[in-house]
Amino acid sequence: MSEVMEYKCPYCGGAMEFDSKSQKMKCPYCDSEMTIEAFNNIQKEETQETEHPAVEASEDGQWREGETENMRIYACQSCGGEIVADVNTGATSCPFCGNPVVMKGQFAGDLRPDYIIPFKKDKKAAKAAYYEHLKGKAFLPGIFKKENHIDxxxxxxxxxxxxxADAQADIHYEAEKIRVWEKGDTEYTEHRYYDVHRAGSVSFQNIPEDGSTKMDDALMESIEPFNFDEAVPFETAYLAxxxxxxxxxxxxxxxxRAEERMTKSAEISMKQNVDGYxxxxxxxxxxxxxxxxxxYALYPVWILNTTWKGExxxxxxxxxTGKMVGNLPFDKNQFYKYIGTRSVIIGVILYALMWIITLL
Incomplete structure (x- = not known):
């Protein structure tokens, strides 16, 4: 079995991480930077020096020999969620429910991703997007604006x-033309009906469907689209x-589910070609x-899980892309105060209008 490969900085020995801003591996201790390719080359050289030859990627989504030994599985005892992290990750919390997670064991058995879209937005950008999401929310509880939730x-x-997939569509429409005219004092309406037929094919590429039951499908669809043009072949270093x-x-x-989405899209595309009715x-x-x-791909998502009044x-x-979505709690007290204030203002305006009318 190959030795465990850690993402160590070749200069100071610190744990390197993938930096979304520079799109390079970066050491937070000595600020050294290098490309993913250069970092992988160093890892291969070290592997060869220890008489463990590098193994090329195999077919059918299989992991390279020893590639998963620098990954660990962490399991949440509260929601049952399982996350993958590198061996340098210490104690962490579940991104889905916020509770502490414990190391479960070695990563094994899953398919190797074909592609990965590296993080382009860092945590600072995520915080800024969160604050922007809160703007203009009049009935938002004040606790949501505190810094500890952002962290x-x-x-x-x-x-x-x-x-x-290629969608082959064959659709019939009942179309109608309506003509209205007047003659003398009489208005006439004419309805003409047509059987319209449209057929053709629509090609779809990279229609995404999240592979996790813990992620709400509607939430993941709301942060689309992802630009697959920026996807790169998967390398474990991007997980650092x-x-x-x-x-x-x-x-x-x-x-x-993907076919359902493509079917609806094909139907919309066909209907757009039915005009003049x-x-x-x-x-x-x-x-x-x-x-x-x-x-099979991994897409980057910043997740904030917080609780308010038990929810x-x-x-x-x-x-x-930086697109932020999420449901916000509703503060009823602020709403009732708002309604009360508006009612008083409206009442004063109506009273003033009635008083002005009596003077006219």
Whole structure:
């Protein structure tokens, strides 16, 4: 078995991390920086020196020999969530419920990701986006604006299944043209009905579906889109300094949801080509998927989990684009005060208007 590979700085021996700003490996102790390629080359040289030859990537999503030995599984005893972190990660907390997590054991058994989109936004950007998300929320509890909640933001690589397919659509519409005219004192309305047929194919690439039951599907769809053009072949070094969620939903389970999204998109695309009518209704729709394929990738997400009055609130920010989403609690006391104040103001205005009217 190969020795454990830690992300050690070759200059000072400190634990290196992937820096989202420079897109390089960076040592927080001596500020040394190097590209992922250079860092991997150093790791390979050290492996060869210890008589452990490097093993090239194998087929069908298999990990290279010894590649997962620098990863550990941490399990949350509260929500059951499992996250992946490198061996340098100390005590941490669950990004999904905020409770402490404990090391479970060695990483094994899962597929190796095909691609990864490295973090482009750092924790500072996530904090700024969070504050921006709070702006203009009149009935937000004041506790949500405190700094201690911001410090709970964690960078997590979320597993995604990416689907490609060609959608073959065959759709019939009931269309209607309406003409209205007047003659003398009479208004006439003419309705003309048409059977409109549209058929064609629409190609889809990299339709994402998250592979984690712990991540709310609507939340993950809300922070889309991710730009797959910035995805790179997966390397474990990108995980340094971040957490990674383990997938617990298979590609087969996510395929149906992806096909549903592609079907709706194909139907919308076809309907946009039906113009020149006043009313268009779909009478029949048949969409078949062909040439379906998939990829497995890790996408960057900043997650904030906090609790207020016994309820958990999760906020998520796209670690590539900076888009922040999340539900906010509603402070009823502030709402009632607002309504009361508005009622008094409206009452005064109405009284003043009535008094002015009596003088006229």
């Amino acid at each position: 709970e933001i964690k960078g997590v690589y979320v597993p995604f299944w990416l689907f490609d 300094g971040y957490l990674a969620d383990r997938y617990d939903v298979t590609k087969e389970d996510r395929l149906a 006043d009313v268009v209704r779909t009478s029949s729709s048949h969409v078949n998927m062909r040439n379906t394929s998939h990829k 958990s609130y999760i906020f998520a920010m796209n670690g590539q």
